[in-house]
Amino acid sequence: MKISMPYGRSSITVTLPDDRPVDIIEAPAVPPAPEPLEVVRTALDCPLGGISLSTFAGAKSVGIAVSDKTRPIPHQHLLPPLLEKLEALGIPAQAITLYVAVGTHQPMTSDEFPSILPASVLDRYRVVSHDASDHDNLVFLGETSRGTPMWANKGYTHSDLKIVVGNIEPHQFAGFSGGVKSAAIGLGGMETITYNHALMTHPDAQLGAYETNPPRQDIEEIGQKIGIHFACNAVLNQSKKIVHVLTGEPRAVMQAGIPLSKQVCQVGVVSKYNLMISSPGGHPKDINIYQAQKGLAHAALVTNTGGTIILAAACPEGTGSPHYQDWMLGKSSYEDVFKQFSEEGFQIGPHKAYQIARDASQVHFMFFSDIDINLSNALLLNPITDLQSALNSALATLKPGEHVGFLPHASTTIPYLMG
Structure with missing residues (x-):
């Protein structure tokens, strides 16, 4: 089974086994106004x-x-x-x-x-x-x-x-x-x-x-x-x-x-997932990390603690915040992020680091983008260079028949747990 997701101004495709159930978490298609x-x-x-x-x-x-x-x-x-x-x-x-x-x-x-x-x-x-x-x-x-x-x-x-x-x-x-x-x-x-x-x-x-x-x-x-x-x-x-x-x-x-x-x-799901594939929705929602972070946040709403989130976001303009980028350098863990953010008080830019750490620390997070891998590592984004291989590894951790969640327009989709 092939699934395609927005990525920058284009799209990217991954393959899943035909017997692996995939839930496409997408609000019902709503036609645009004709005029x-x-x-x-x-x-x-x-x-x-x-x-x-x-x-x-x-x-x-x-x-x-x-x-x-x-x-x-x-x-x-x-x-x-x-x-x-x-x-x-x-x-x-x-x-x-x-x-x-x-x-x-x-x-x-x-x-x-x-x-x-x-x-x-x-x-x-x-x-x-x-x-x-x-x-x-x-x-x-x-x-x-x-x-x-x-x-x-x-x-x-x-x-x-x-x-x-x-x-x-x-x-x-x-x-x-x-x-x-x-x-x-x-x-x-x-x-x-x-x-x-x-x-x-x-x-x-x-x-x-x-x-x-x-x-x-x-x-x-x-x-x-x-x-x-x-x-x-x-x-x-x-x-x-x-x-x-x-x-x-x-x-x-x-x-x-x-x-x-x-x-x-809005779209409801029956239960949380152990594997979620997320795209912010392509350009301009993934123009930089500052914007693409929302793809992680929304995916985290319906991902189990300890599960995996793979975020695919092109980010052609890099981080989108020099302050966030500079503030992150030298940190080796999400705990470092939480500690310094708490000690210094709220700041624009570092708040993005806090938001990412808040969600990424609860799951196994993987990030696929066009950003230099050294920078992504410094930002604690756990970058991957081969999306398909990373997906295959994550699939291997699931039980037979376990559903995979897929959020193709995560930034503008509100997933919620029904019941």
Whole structure:
């Protein structure tokens, strides 16, 4: 039996014995909207939460938060109808600025903008990349009830109309992406993001939880303080195509969009597995280790302690975090990671090392990628160079007839144990 999984911009195939049961853990196939532009226009005409863009007719400045290259957002469908709507309200193109919400990622250069935004947008509107470390372009807004200092992009925060554009999908500790998160975190200061992400160690910081999730509700508080008016969010299928679009007041968009996202991404399993093969879902979900780690985290949800997880992620851009990479050098065990992380306190970058160690320490973890093997070893990723041979070795540890789990789109799939 041959099974194929996304890997970078292509795919990779492995072979399993025909008599070995394989459970493909994939949410039901959901067809994309046949006319995505019309779906966006309809959503813009029917905003949720009692807000209308017409309230902002003639606004002197508009800030729109858009996602960076690590998110598969169909800006080519979401942005043109939104921008048309704004101009129809008497807001000229020169009053509109698109802010690339990179969070703690490296700021994008103008040369990279065509990879995320259509030419029709780049030719007509101002686009700038956020930089979480550029204090000259941040404004302080106080602290949240949980003590998170709120630093936000100054230009965006001072805009008369503040819009977020993105998608609603599972997030491993904030519950779900979408809504104000694109700006509250994507356009936040380094200190803000660090304090918020430190909440990931809270027991209620769970994948798929929203109202009871401390980091997510902290994000909502930041978004409220920034004064984000309007969200335009898509729910995407596993092929990264638009299924639904919701617009309106950000919290109302989240509350309506989360059940739709769960329909697309949740899938139950009967029991946990002793062998799980996982792919984050190909580009851009495996663009670097920083993103690909989610493929491990989601696989771990339904893998037995002591079982095996094989993660296949191309990671053409390496680790995605120099701080994480530098912090890991010299460590010889996951215990070293836990000890130093605890002693130093939460830091962005090293938190990725903690997340990997948290899950990898509970299983036999193997990592197949295009990253230099010496670097992978230094990062305690237990790299393998021959995926098929590693799989064969793992299969040899299973009992006859024991099922193998296969997560081809792990980053956007929420597996859960039924019953």
